[in-house]
Amino acid sequence: MASPPPPEPTPAAAAGLESMEGLALDTVISKAGPRPAAALACASKRLRAAVADDSLWRRFCADDLGLDAPVDPEGRPLPSFQVAYKVWLESFGMYPLSLVKRVKEFWGSMKKWLSENFPEAAKTLCKGVSEAQLKSAEDDLGFKLPMPTKLLYRFCNAQLPFSDNDEANVRSSTHGIIGGYAFYDYWVNVHLSPLEQIVEETKQFYREFPDVFNGRKFIIVATSWFHPKTFILNCSNGELYVGTNNLPVGEMLPCVPKALVKPTDTDLPQDGLLLWLEEHLRRLQNGMIKTRMLLKSRYISLYPEAPPLCTSAMTNGVKVRASAVFVPEHPQTQGHERSLLYTYSIRMSVPEACMLGGVYYSSCQLHSRHWTIRSRDRVVSVVSGEGVIGQYPVLSPGRDEFVYESCTPLPKGPGSVEGSFSFVPGKLSRPEGKPFEVTVAPFPLEVPEYIF
Template sequence: MAAPPPEPAGAGLEELEGLALDTVIAKAGASHAVALACASKRLRDAAGDDALWRRFCADDLGLRGDAPLDPDGRPLPSFKDAYKVWMESFGMYPLPLVRRVKNFWASLKSWLSENFPEALKTLNKGVSEAQIQSAEDDLGFKLPMPTKLLYRFCNGQLPCSEDHGENVRMAPLGIIGGYVFYDHCVNVHLSPLEQIVEETKEFYREYNGQGVSNIKKLLLVATSWYRPKTFLLNCSDGELYVGTINLQDGEMLPCVPKSLIRPTNSDMPQDGLLLWLEEHLRRLQNGMIKTRMRKTSRYISLFPEAAPSCTSAMTNGVKVVRASAVFAPEHPESWQSGAKCMYAYSIRLSVPEACMLGGVYYSSCQLYSRHWIIRWRDQVVSDVNGEGVIGKYPLLTPGQEEFVYESCTPLPDSPGSVEGSFTFVPGKLSRPEGKSFEVTVAPFPLEMPEYIF
């Protein structure tokens, strides 16, 4: 006996009405809604409800707003049109990954808009799929899927300009940020695709035959506009590395935990670059790192400003705040004389209200000397006493801006720590108003971080 002919699509739904029908179509998803629209006029009308497509836009693509927009932010007639346009642009990627990358860029731009609008203006419009393909053809290898999507939504930051004055203005505006100590200044920008291609090819030409050039499919994704600091994405396995001072010999350090990288996962692939940028965003959002002023320019400072990486202490009204360190593998003194780790550290001093000693308030106090104890694996490797800090003797008064200074220290390896004290004199060094006193510097760690920026 022959089997009965199959029922046409949507035959059982013809009996449903109102909310029940809307709920079924919504749960069926966008592709099934398109199929149902072909079954009958009634189902076509139900499946064409723009409120339904607004929900599909939100659930599948993370498009949450009152107006339907295309990927470039231009208005469209309906959410159904928006869904179609977005799928034409990004349907070749897993939708959960599209939503994740889109949300990352939206969140970063929101933070920059509120906290660092100067840097927001340096972000480029995303590239097309054709531009990605052209870059891959030029390089001779494929980019990881998450990296492709990152650049589809935003093509990094503005490239270097031939105008020297413009470069000086742009240099501190890296969205990754950096640090300064002595004459060593780092500020990392996320490179645009065209710069990545040119610098990657130049990188292989420069290091032809040397250790690092033997590693194929490396991509230079971020660089510092000051002292050299280079981040390289291995497009074979999705790992992100930072070059050390001996980069030409192939010395690189992983920037993200390897266990998190899934470059070929079909549902939610994630490479080192995506994980690195997401962690950076988390640190910006939770206040672990913030913007600081250097001379007349603002920049993202990578010195941590929250526990446990940052410590603070108060002694007699003098506050040592945000004592913290940053790993600096690119420093010239790194990896020399047995010192495999170089750390930059930042110390900030202030008198929030008043300097008080023995129940007596003083209108000011001045730093006279410092005492540092640096440990490596519980061994004291440096115990230093000296006058001033970086040749200065800061005078602190209540309510004034913090005195900030940065320095550095090498270690044979990780982990380590720094602690110590400052000697202050009430009043001024030229006219002391009381006995000198010690201000404690709470120990802060020197550790090889899981994420290197």
């Protein structure tokens, strides 16, 4: 919580400051901080004039709140930085200002990335809620929300809720800011839930699954409109979980490193939701994940696009990139053994030319595939077959990557996939040379520290 106001300066201290010259006085007031500065303004006309210097409050606003212009929390202009500091303190003084600055900067960066890269999703973000609305939600739920979560919703009430209009839902269903994956007919796209949806869906879960939620301060903070995927925040300890398809019996997996969660204000508080969103933003900003097209809609794809999680290999001019995503909501059961499911994405292209034995070819076509899947360095599956998902792509220079997704179960424990594709120069119907093998560099299958 915000620290109490410091005691007003004594007459002797104020007199000592009065004797200082301009730069020295400015330095002392700046180092003292905004609350002592406000108290000094009451000591004398000279100190009041020194404290009224707006360059001083510009520094306070930048250091404490990350403001580079005198605006209120709604972004409306104010007459000075001193007024801005006062307005922000009135709105957020019940929170540590370092946390206010952190959450403000998160949403500012997230909105900037979305507006530049995914404007369709940026349009789904909602105006932040008030303290009164948070209090009402807590009363409905019967317990308090973690401080970082409350601040997240003060700045932005997540995304527009789904409506009763199925056509509208279909149009916006891929616009989840958390994103997802698609393989075969299995589509997942996760939206961050607005406060009203959190309350409604949480109360519904309490009614449907009392054995899981009874007596526990859980809320549902993000869901998928396609196949079910649910993220759950424990408001007692700040930990974030994702439900599996066995959620009705309480099966959940942690989504962030437990050691990082600090739900109390003994230090700077941070809960799993804030950590999870910040890590997601980092991956968007550094290009680890990007937007892709799904049918005619853009979405945030969780398939990694950069090393070390995305591997790349070039053979005879054919480039293959590969990466995988853990599918937490869909564990598999094979006999008596429980296994995990991973979806993987393969991208094939010919950046410049297909070359074999010193001869250049204008195109090449895939004929067959061969996979070796390992769990803890033990081969658990060897798969061979013609084509990929029923297709035999033709690659040539200048074309976009051919992309396909599939999936594989894996016994618990880290694993990997590697393999090769068989291509023919030209086309299968009219080969122009001998078949050749294209390598797929090994890519990891593992449960990550952060699950999205």
